[in-house]
Amino acid sequence: MLKYCLFSFLLLTALNARSQAVWKLPEVAQTKFSGSVYPITKFGAVPDGYTLNTKSIQAAIDACTAKGGGVVAVPPGLWLTGPLTLKSNVNLNLAAGATLLFTKDKTQYPLVKANWEGFEQMRNQSPISAKNAVNIAITGNGIIDGNGDAWRMVKKDKLTESQWKNLVASGGVLAEGGKTWMPSESYAKGNAMKDPGRLSPDKDAAFYQSVKDFFRPNLVVLTSCDKVLLEGVTFQNSPAWCLHPLMSKNITVRNVFVKNPWYAQNGDGIDLESCSNVLIENSKFDVGDDGLCMKSGRDADGRKRAMPTKDVIIRGCTVYAAHGGFVVGSEMSGGVNNVYVSNCTFIGSDIGLRFKTTRGRGGIVENIFIKDIFMKDIPGDAVLFDMYYMAKDPIALAGEKRELPKVEKLAVDETTPQFRNIQISNIYVNGAQRAVFLRGLPEMAVKNISISNAVFQSKQGIEIQESAGIQFKNVQVYSGNTNPVVDIINSRDIRFDQFKYSNNAKTLLRLSGSGVGNIGFQNTDYKNVTNKVEATLGASAAAVSFK
Template identity: 55%
Template sequence: MKSTLMVLLGGATACLTVAFRPAAGPSAQPLPTGSSAAADLPNLPPVLQASFPKDTFNLTKYGAVADGQTLNTEAFRKAIEACAASGGTVLVPRGLWLTGPITLKNNVNLHLAAGALVQFTADRSQYPLIKTSWEGEDAIRSQAPISGVDLTNIGITGKGTFDGAGDAWRPVKKSKLNETQWQKLVASGGVLSEKKDAWYPSAASLKGNQLAAAGTPRKSLNPADFADIRDFLRPNMLSLTRCKQILLEDFTIQNSPAWTIHPLLCENITLRRVTAKNPWYGQNTDALDLESCRNGLVEGCTFDVGDDGICIKSGRDEQGRKRGVPTENFIVRDTKVYHAHGGFVIGSEMSGGARNIYVSNCTFMGTDVGLRFKTARGRGGVVENIFVDGVDMTDIAGEAILFDMYYAAKDPVPLLGESTAPLVIAPQPLNEGTPQFKGFRIKNVTCKGATTGILVRGLPEMSIKDISIENAVLESKKGLVCQEAENIRLKNVALISTDTAPVMEVQNSHNIALDGIRYTSGAELLLRVTGDRSQDIRITNTNTKLAKKDVQLGDKLAKKTVLMSQK
């Protein structure tokens, strides 16, 4: 598959060919330009690039001192304001620069020289409470360490590092640390929960978390109403809102209080060779959250964080639907994700929708889930036209490929010792909060080690539709679990599962094509079908004789529910 990305560079338009590799594995080569495999992919709109005059404004000329002790907030402000007057680059030289929040301005490229470390202060009082957004809804939070609002032509570049002092903000569960780590954390200060199983940086942080856990968060949008829980209101680290022509390139950004890189309602984003690092136990520390953004390229990045890696969002529930701005027209490629909740993720806050997303040549190592598409009743929104070609995964704790419209509810997949049949999800009436997943094309995927190879879990009132998975090798405990779905096609998929009773499970789904399925010889059961709404399930080009039993049907299902054409 191939798509063309038009890029405007200094007034000249260039054309980048986005090629998807023909086979899984690190040694596979890109398709040549003009391959017929790209026939079903549209061209994406232009991604306008940021560009800056050559003028350079050295931070030291504005009073900055690189001693790790001097607070350089005012020096950053002066340098950025001076640069914005005519445009150019603010140069942060090698050294340790302590600072409070940095606010970007139009036509400014903040450039960190190699060896530059911008250390944001752990003094939470330096971050004023402001009206902003949190997890897809309007909220009061602390000001982000780096932020920009309503800007055009901005950049953050260079091989230096930003450190967000996230340890001063984030709560930590005792279960996440070994005993030595826990004792060291407790000795550092802060407060413990009543059960002594969680640490909080302060009493204000604990109070805010308790209010949230009790389901009684404050609905006010007046910052003064939150002074007593300000430490709970962790900021996203790099927050860009309604900005255009953004260049983020080469830097490392780490130790974030919450989400790490968060463009909201932005256009024309280029994110290239950026490294995001957070502790694996760091709550809400997503690497990249593209929320209601249009037109962009993410490539060559490395993410190792405590929550989702590459995440597509578009607002939460009623506010997201009212905003009505999908994240669309993005290419994500050549990126590695470690120790995240999900490698490439859409949702769960996707109420404005997502479409025209292309993912290729990515590697996920040690993530909880590989390809993670999640939503829930109440979200609304449509996710469609998602293309994935070339993803390799190892040591996935949960699902290699997950489509879940029942997110945050009890997992209907049975636990050890429980019934092997999935639980029935009760239907609810369709309304504006009913989400939709449709039109996914996934190919050339390998996974070595997961709990489940593929889990598709729709809603009885709104099935997951039109999913194609082709050329995949998935080594896992369970093979396929498919609930409340229609028009699902697996072609040339190897389900190398240890739990072979059954290899594949289908419930209340129809128009399911299982073509060229490979599985472990001697499997107890190849396919179990349950649910009185299951129909039109086809097994073709598959050696069903390798299993001790080929098909098991639930009560009230006729034999014609499953049609087999043996290989």
């Protein structure tokens, strides 16, 4: 035990020292294009919102790449199109006033072998896709609209009564006692199955066709590409995830606006999956699911791929409506490491910093460095680490009942996920349900997390379960519920240095469970607290020291 405590102390000291040093950021190779311009009008495109321009726009892209590359120019107008394939050395540039509108006609989207949530599946072709392309870009000041409302199911509780009535009157199918709307019978059939899109010998083309509507495409999918630039454009109304770089590298995302309805099922902003050398900066996200999300494949498929998302820089971004502002997981089976997040603002996001996983994933998330984060009006947790992710929205809808997970200790193997070695500093939160929530597994604690220089204004304080080697330094928690301010369950080696809290606190610390040990407070004022420590359920007050 002494060796473990010493190791934790040294590791936390090293993490804190690194936080004070200048980050050595990864390098991201940039795109470069020739000056040749290929206006889509020269290939027959018509900007009337009625004419289907798929062939014309694709012809412009094909001609551009065949002649060595350049700019495919989309002038102002409403350009209706089917799915497009971006190719090497092509910069698809949308002028201000240009909207690339993808058709609602699902027959225009062929079924293709693709990837969904980390494993291979049959999907409808994405509105914009590229594979094995080098030096590609989507730039300008225009809009790319995925017409996602034609694809998505919608929950009644997420709409007003008038919106719901109009949606039901438009057609589609009702399910789950009339509380869920689906766009078609084909969608409903697929929704009732487990993994209908997963590729297997027993499924033929007729089967996939029968549930085609269920296979919602992501708006932009860039697979195994190198040197990618997304700049200036508004990406909106995606059928599923909006931006999805997959197994790609040297990606720059700058000054984009990603916009999905807040009720959009799986309406993520950007999902980096098994990508490396990435810069995301000065961009805004207002979406229906996670905002800035790091992934690396799901369960055995992700572990077999063994490609972590790594060497990522995120800075100067703003996230509004989202399930999480900056998110890791839950599909992180290939690992996530060396991610640097700074100067980001989360306003109204369900969770601020969200780390989520569950048993079966495996994978290691480590060396994540976060600083200068500003949050306002967070409905859930400002900072969350949860290894019991249950694939549900983080904030329960009115009347929705949820049960706590069953707590049991299992054997550690390749399916056991890990969160470790994560440093968070300079966090300022004006309004949250809870300041910090850490929940590991009995067999695998959330390990070596450092939070420093933080001010949390929240309804609840800090809760720590099944965690080890956690450090809070110069952290202030001003919570409405001060009984207790800090709740620790079966966790060890927790340090609070220069900890401040509400003056009317009743109980500073509650300990629960026989696994609690080596808890320490120092440089903290205790004179205004009614009760410093309360021990329950097998815990002992002797496990904590106050200096």
